[in-house]
Amino acid sequence: MNDVELVLRSTRVITPEGTRAASVAVADGRITAVLPYDSGVPAGARLEDFGDDVLLPGLVDTHVHVNDPGRTEWEGFWTATRAAAAGGITTLVDMPLNSLPPTTTVDHLRTKREVAAAKAHIDVGFWGGALPDNVKDLRPLHDAGVFGFKAFLSPSGVDEFPELDREQLDRSMAEIAGFGGLLIVHAEDPRHLASAPQQGGPKYADFLASRPRGAEDAAIMTLIEQARRHGARVHVLHLSSSDALPLIAEARRDGVRITVETCPHYLTLTAEEVPDGAGEFKCCPPIREAANQDLLWQALADGTIDCVVTDHSPSTADLKTDDFATAWGGISGLQLSLPAVWTEARKRGHDLEDVVRWMSTRTAQLVGLDGRKGAIAVGRDADFAVLAPDETFTVDPAALQHRNPVTAYAGRTLYGVVRSTWLRGERVVADGEFTDPKGRLLTRPS
Numbered sequence: 001m002n003d004v005e006l007v008l009r010s011t012r013v014i015t016p017e018g019t020r021a022a023s024v025a026v027a028d029g030r031i032t033a034v035l036p037y038d039s040g041v042p043a044g045a046r047l048e049d050f051g052d053d054v055l056l057p058g059l060v061d062t063h064v065h066v067n068d069p070g071r072t073e074w075e076g077f078w079t080a081t082r083a084a085a086a087g088g089i090t091t092l093v094d095m096p097l098n099s100l101p102p103t104t105t106v107d108h109l110r111t112k113r114e115v116a117a118a119k120a121h122i123d124v125g126f127w128g129g130a131l132p133d134n135v136k137d138l139r140p141l142h143d144a145g146v147f148g149f150k151a152f153l154s155p156s157g158v159d160e161f162p163e164l165d166r167e168q169l170d171r172s173m174a175e176i177a178g179f180g181g182l183l184i185v186h187a188e189d190p191r192h193l194a195s196a197p198q199q200g201g202p203k204y205a206d207f208l209a210s211r212p213r214g215a216e217d218a219a220i221m222t223l224i225e226q227a228r229r230h231g232a233r234v235h236v237l238h239l240s241s242s243d244a245l246p247l248i249a250e251a252r253r254d255g256v257r258i259t260v261e262t263c264p265h266y267l268t269l270t271a272e273e274v275p276d277g278a279g280e281f282k283c284c285p286p287i288r289e290a291a292n293q294d295l296l297w298q299a300l301a302d303g304t305i306d307c308v309v310t311d312h313s314p315s316t317a318d319l320k321t322d323d324f325a326t327a328w329g330g331i332s333g334l335q336l337s338l339p340a341v342w343t344e345a346r347k348r349g350h351d352l353e354d355v356v357r358w359m360s361t362r363t364a365q366l367v368g369l370d371g372r373k374g375a376i377a378v379g380r381d382a383d384f385a386v387l388a389p390d391e392t393f394t395v396d397p398a399a400l401q402h403r404n405p406v407t408a409y410a411g412r413t414l415y416g417v418v419r420s421t422w423l424r425g426e427r428v429v430a431d432g433e434f435t436d437p438k439g440r441l442l443t444r445p446s
């Protein structure tokens with residue numbers, strides 16, 4: 001084993017065994033030991049002492065739309081990965097849509113990887129996309145290292161990424177189950193969307209009524225039925241409807257291989273407080289009522305919801321119009337996800353270990369990266385965030401690093417200042433100062 005190069009020390013290190021004062025030894029970008037706080041520093045090693053700031057594993061955000069290449073006026077690898085790093089995220093997995101080309105063939109994946117390579121400030125992996133006409137591309141994409149496949153059941157918002165009907169979903173799922181892959185699904189049933197009251201305009205209540213919980217519940221029922229039949233591994237993206245929770249819990253008890261994520265905005269923002277005309281709050285499925293949010297928190301606490309990811313899906317500011325029917329759907333959360341979730345979590349009696357489990361450990365597990373990411377433990381990559389959990393700040397859009405600093409969190413006061421972020425033992429950002437990009441491109445461990 002190589003000599004220890006770096007020791008990171010804090011009175012509060014979050015490890016799988018709990019939070020304790022510890023020294024974390026690093027060599028060749030990996031954690032080689034987690035030792036008592038006063039273990040000393042080997043000759044030739046550098047010491048970084050964070051005092052009482054918390055050292056936690058870098059977050060793993062498995063739901064990010066980087067949009068590069070093709071819609072780089074919306075977002076790109078340079079800006080998205082800087083925003084992520086500033087928010088304590090050290091790994092992201094890029095969604096297959098909104099970039100041009102979308103990640104739906106091996107050729108397109110190659111293009112994406114070339115574009116990302118020089119710009120990534122954190123580690124980056126890729127999801128593939130399941131379209132009505134690319135079943136033959138799924139296995140080659142899997143073999144090329146994508147982490148799984150996203151499918152929509154309702155329109156995606158971009159023409160080049162059409163949704164699957166039930167038969168097409170069935171066919172793609174059979175194919176993906178055949179090679180042991182993971183299918184991740186935007187679960188809103190188009191029939192329930194079509195039959196809901198439709199009314200454009202600036203009233204949030206009208207938008208909410210147009211995308212009812214029943215649309216999510218019905219799509220999730222379809223997904224469960226098909227996953228059960230195929231023995232497939234499926235994952236529900238960006239769950240907002242609390243009514244779907246009992247369905248998911250029951251399916252899991254029956255042995256269906258289903259996991260679920262939700263997002264910071266569903267956990268921290270409520271329909272009651274969305275101002276009319278405020279397009280920065282539009283996302284699909286929508287932010288729902290406070291009572292719904294309480295049930296999402298309960299499901300996180302009892303484990304029905306596995307993890308929390310951003311669904312960072314930005315656009316240019318002009319597309320976030322005051323008409324909820326036509327405004328771009330997507331909330332930009334990369335830089336603020338940790339403080340936003342932590343602020344609400346602490347209010348509800350959770351500790352940072354819970355937040356780390358939801359935003360790092362479980363997301364790493366979801367994509368099979370738990371051998372390398374998601375915990376401060378020997379053998380894992382030396383990816384860290386240093387957080388001052390009791391310090392507050394007020395969200396100023398001008399301080400955000402993503403390309404179009406539109407945010408639903410403007411003016412909110414949040415707990416948790418990310419002081420620095422570390423990737424494989426190297427500092428990526430500290431107090432707003434970034435180093436040159438050091439991110440690597442990840443493939444699914446086989």
Ligand SMILES: NC(=O)NC(NC(N)=O)C(=O)[O-]
Pocket residue numbers: 065097098156157158186238282283284285311313329330331
């Ligand atoms: N085209 C999108 O980026 N859609 C995303 N938009 C949201 N969530 O509003 C998503 O993940 O479905």
Ligand SMILES: [Zn+2]
Pocket residue numbers: 185186237238284
């Ligand atoms: Zn989606």
Ligand SMILES: [Zn+2]
Pocket residue numbers: 063065095311312313
């Ligand atoms: Zn998304």
